[in-house]
Amino acid sequence: MHKLGLLKQCLRDCNRAISVSSNYAKAWYRRGMVNASLKKYSSAIHDLKVALSMEVTSSGKSNIEQELKLILLKHRNVNEVGRSSSDCQDAGLPHTAEPHKVVLECASTPNKGRGMMSLNVISPASLIHVEDPLAAIIIKSCRETHCHYCFSEAPADVVFCPLCTIPVYCSKECQEQAVGDISWNQDTSLEFNSHHLVDNAKLGLTSTRCKTSNSKQIAEHMHECGGAHWAAVLPADIVLAGRVMAQYIDKRLLTGKSSAISGPNLDLVHHYDIDSPTSKLESHIYAIVLLLCLQKYYRSDLSWREESLSQLVLLICQIKVNSIAIVHMKSVDGGQELTESKGYSTASDAVMCSVEQIRVAQAIYMSGSLFNHSCRPNVHTYFHSRTLFLRSTEYIESGSPLELSYGPQAGEMDLLERQKSLQENYKFSCRCSSCSELNLSDLVIDSFCCPRSFCLGAVSESTCYRSEENFVHVSLNGSAVCKLSLPDVSKVDEDMEKVGKLFFRNDDADLKIDPGYCMSCRSQLDLSSVVATLDRAASKINSY
Ligand SMILES: C[S@@+](CC[C@H](N)C(=O)[O-])C[C@H]1O[C@@H](n2cnc3c(N)ncnc32)[C@H](O)[C@@H]1O
Numbered sequence: 001m002h003k004l005g006l007l008k009q010c011l012r013d014c015n016r017a018i019s020v021s022s023n024y025a026k027a028w029y030r031r032g033m034v035n036a037s038l039k040k041y042s043s044a045i046h047d048l049k050v051a052l053s054m055e056v057t058s059s060g061k062s063n064i065e066q067e068l069k070l071i072l073l074k075h076r077n078v079n080e081v082g083r084s085s086s087d088c089q090d091a092g093l094p095h096t097a098e099p100h101k102v103v104l105e106c107a108s109t110p111n112k113g114r115g116m117m118s119l120n121v122i123s124p125a126s127l128i129h130v131e132d133p134l135a136a137i138i139i140k141s142c143r144e145t146h147c148h149y150c151f152s153e154a155p156a157d158v159v160f161c162p163l164c165t166i167p168v169y170c171s172k173e174c175q176e177q178a179v180g181d182i183s184w185n186q187d188t189s190l191e192f193n194s195h196h197l198v199d200n201a202k203l204g205l206t207s208t209r210c211k212t213s214n215s216k217q218i219a220e221h222m223h224e225c226g227g228a229h230w231a232a233v234l235p236a237d238i239v240l241a242g243r244v245m246a247q248y249i250d251k252r253l254l255t256g257k258s259s260a261i262s263g264p265n266l267d268l269v270h271h272y273d274i275d276s277p278t279s280k281l282e283s284h285i286y287a288i289v290l291l292l293c294l295q296k297y298y299r300s301d302l303s304w305r306e307e308s309l310s311q312l313v314l315l316i317c318q319i320k321v322n323s324i325a326i327v328h329m330k331s332v333d334g335g336q337e338l339t340e341s342k343g344y345s346t347a348s349d350a351v352m353c354s355v356e357q358i359r360v361a362q363a364i365y366m367s368g369s370l371f372n373h374s375c376r377p378n379v380h381t382y383f384h385s386r387t388l389f390l391r392s393t394e395y396i397e398s399g400s401p402l403e404l405s406y407g408p409q410a411g412e413m414d415l416l417e418r419q420k421s422l423q424e425n426y427k428f429s430c431r432c433s434s435c436s437e438l439n440l441s442d443l444v445i446d447s448f449c450c451p452r453s454f455c456l457g458a459v460s461e462s463t464c465y466r467s468e469e470n471f472v473h474v475s476l477n478g479s480a481v482c483k484l485s486l487p488d489v490s491k492v493d494e495d496m497e498k499v500g501k502l503f504f505r506n507d508d509a510d511l512k513i514d515p516g517y518c519m520s521c522r523s524q525l526d527l528s529s530v531v532a533t534l535d536r537a538a539s540k541i542n543s544y
Pocket residue numbers: 111112113114115268269321322369370371372373374426427428429430431432
């Protein structure tokens with residue numbers, strides 16, 4: 001885990017190992033090394049000294065001594081500089097140590113609403129954004145197997161919520177973050193009457209994070225505890241809306257503003273106006289359910305405004321459009337879970353080498369929500385625990401849009417599949433460059449090669465192309481799908497020209513390329529025979 005950069009998880013396991021067997025030298029050694037990576041040098045030196053005193057082999061001793069020397073040196077350097085970076089809020093995350101040079105700006109775009117761009121040039125693989133979620137919730141299928149706070153795979157000795165015992169956490173630290181810092185009064189007795197339970201919770205719990213003045217996070221599970229456990233039952237986006245609303249209320253109560261509550265103004269985009277009547281009805285019903293749950297928890301502490309319900313409906317609609325799937329990487333052969341992802345993907349099916357992405361949670365990130373989608377993204381998304389990281393995948397000019405993929409990507413899915421997926425999951429029709437302009441990957445992804453031996457043209461199985469001036473109309477089985485612009489002929493690369501020469505010829509005559517005909521030379525391919533060959537090959541491959 002240390003080598004994989006999972007420092008917090010590694011520290012958690014070392015603590016656990018030391019508490020079970022305090023004379024286990026390896027656990028002390030490993031914890032020392034993790035503390036050194038976290039730049040907690042004093043703790044690292046202490047741990048390594050304990051490991052040294054316990055180590056019995058001479059090779060082990062000399063290894064520890066060498067590491068100890070290096071750490072002592074680093075510790076001295078840090079002290080001389082004057083400030084230890086262990087003070088950094090995110091010292092647990094090695095990636096955040098990188099200097100943040102990218103200056104982001106949110107600007108209006110011609111056809112995607114607001115979007116993010118950089119005010120300076122960005123080199124490939126630069127860290128451009130790191131953010132903790134405003135709210136996050138584990139998905140239903142991981143409730144039994146993953147920590148409800150950091151979303152890593154839960155160990156055998158999980159820690160439960162001490163009040164309702166329903167959510168599971170991988171460590172005391174995660175439990176504390178989610179439920180609050182529990183400081184039981186000696187006289188306080190827990191009663192399994194939901195009202196008393198909630199009252200006890202209100203008295204006895206304080207979120208560790210809300211002690212800091214500019215804290216954004218309030219113990220997220222508190223208001224769900226001791227009630228109907230709606231977090232386990234309601235859809236993820238609705239639970240997120242409840243958590244955001246509860247945070248807003250808690251903050252107001254903490255600052256003494258217990259006047260009538262309406263709702264937070266998140267300033268995020270929503271599509272209520274274009275939602276179907278069924279979807280609107282669903283949002284209204286869920287808003288009523290949430291309001292009842294919140295009223296039950298806060299009871300007489302606050303009064304609600306008339307517009308509270310409509311504010312909740314809008315909040316739900318904003319979360320539906322902006323929430324992001326947190327995905328972690330898991331080794332397919334049952335190994336340790338990694339924490340890298342490919343994007344906002346629904347992620348249940350993508351496989352890379354021997355690791356696969358698994359969707360573990362759903363979250364709402366305030367700045368992350370301002371990044372638009374592109375089917376050819378220039379930003380890569382991944383997560384450590386619940387923290388979102390964005391890195392550039394290429395050189396990006398200043399003022400260029402920074403766009404990530406919400407799942408579909410050109411080259412992995414064809415144009416129609418991408419559009420369908422974005423429409424179904426995110427309710428918008430994609431206007432990125434790959435979906436507005438004819439491009440090579442879409443011409444070849446589902447095509448066969450031309451039957452003529454020296455022609456490299458593509459033959460589509462089902463798509464029909466008809467060009468008109470600088471546009472190409474795309475249709476499938478007689479139904480119009482979209483209209484794509486033709487790329488600037490001077491910029492078309494050699495491969496695209498070879499695959500679809502007919503699109504770039506200079507005469508004005510109307511061009512129609514039917515399925516089964518080469519896009520370069522118009523030769524006809526016997527589709528039924530190649531499809532049959534393909535099916536035979538597929539069944540052979542599947543039988544292995
Ligand atoms: C997470 S928000 C992104 C920020 C948003 N543009 C705004 O103004 O706040 C997602 C919404 O942005 C718009 N959007 C993002 N990418 C788009 C794209 N490639 N084509 C068209 N609209 C897009 C859609 O309205 C989508 O529902």
